[in-house]
Amino acid sequence: MNNLEKKQITTIAAISDIHSNVYALEAVLADIRHRGVDQIVNLGDILYGPIAPNATYELLMAHQDDIITIRGNQDRQIYEATTAEITNNPTMDFIVKDLSKKAIEWMRSLPFDYHVNEDVYLCHGSPTDDMTYLLEDIETGQPIVRNDETILALLGGIDSAVILCGHTHIPRTVMLASGQTIVNSGSVGYPAYEDNLPIIHKMQTYSPHASYALIKCIETQQGKQWQTEHIKVAYNHEAAASLTLKNGREDWAFALKTGRVAPV
Template structure:
């Protein structure tokens, strides 16, 4: 059996990334792939990029990485109110100011999507990796999204699994024998407890997925955000968790 780990949406949260990589190493998994969004909302964008470079982890271009790497204009999101839009602009501009030129160049060179093909005793298994969806780097694909629509986005019907990020909410489901996975967010989970989340794929006669959720030192994270130029809004996100409201 082949095992690979897939991480996504780290958002400059080095503490969560270190916890996830430690867990992956303890499991003896050597192949790790990242679906992007390395930057914004925590103070360690450069350190996160450097760690992925040091570990030689293949990484896709997330929409946040694209904005920072290519110095794109910040476009307001329809689901954000005026206050969150203001805070978001401050946080992203912090990344634009602090991410090094070398790291910005590296971000622009990341692949947009990636097809992995694994030889097994049961034939070739194809895994399609995207940041958000096969047709857009900004599209939110939640569990309720039409499986039929997702199948139409695939490059061909030989895909055995589609793995996505972007929403920060993990799930596993099947449609017409194709495994559909959102691996969640390492550094800014929108699920209860805000745990660092990633997925493991087990590849043999079929492809199976496991979602892993880990506790980490959120107090140190929020303290670091408060002590940085990033708005306290992004520390409060972790303090006021959904299940405690």
């Protein structure tokens, strides 16, 4: 679902990178319910993971009227997967078998990005590429915040006051010289990973907590100000880790329990 009707919004809860972790999503949605939020936005990478893809989809459908959702790169990878890619990737095979056709078609229908209103813009990676890290350079193998000039170039002309993104799993708020605020909400369901594209690098939050962000618009005599709060929610990460072990992913289990990439 996408609730795409424009409306007056004061407080947004941004969630991203659920990665099939229904346990973390349930805890985050429960936490959001107590915080007077006007709108929830979901920034993608929703159902890819060796935990509970279809249960995660069903939980999101139960809240579909409250959530604006865009797609991430791994949502796209699910519905674009070839037979060979599915056969050679046991995790993808599990995901495709677990998901209903309706769930896969739902992912296919999601927009790449979205303007919530004149102030707030949503993307997964960057405004032009769902695989690009908007805020971080990873040439050293670890995330380092890019300079303003590079970030502004990656925005590709998007001039919204607030840009909400995900993809890196690292909660972060950066204010640019342009006055724009970029918020990465972190990952609801997968707090650490290692990837080899474009080079080998690690993203780690060093705790098992589920992450999301609150973004509040405050009206002042000087105009609008944007306040960000990064929230860390405890949940039953042991249960999530147990399912990943059943599906042969010890690396995911270690990450879910520790917020760290498993040692070699």
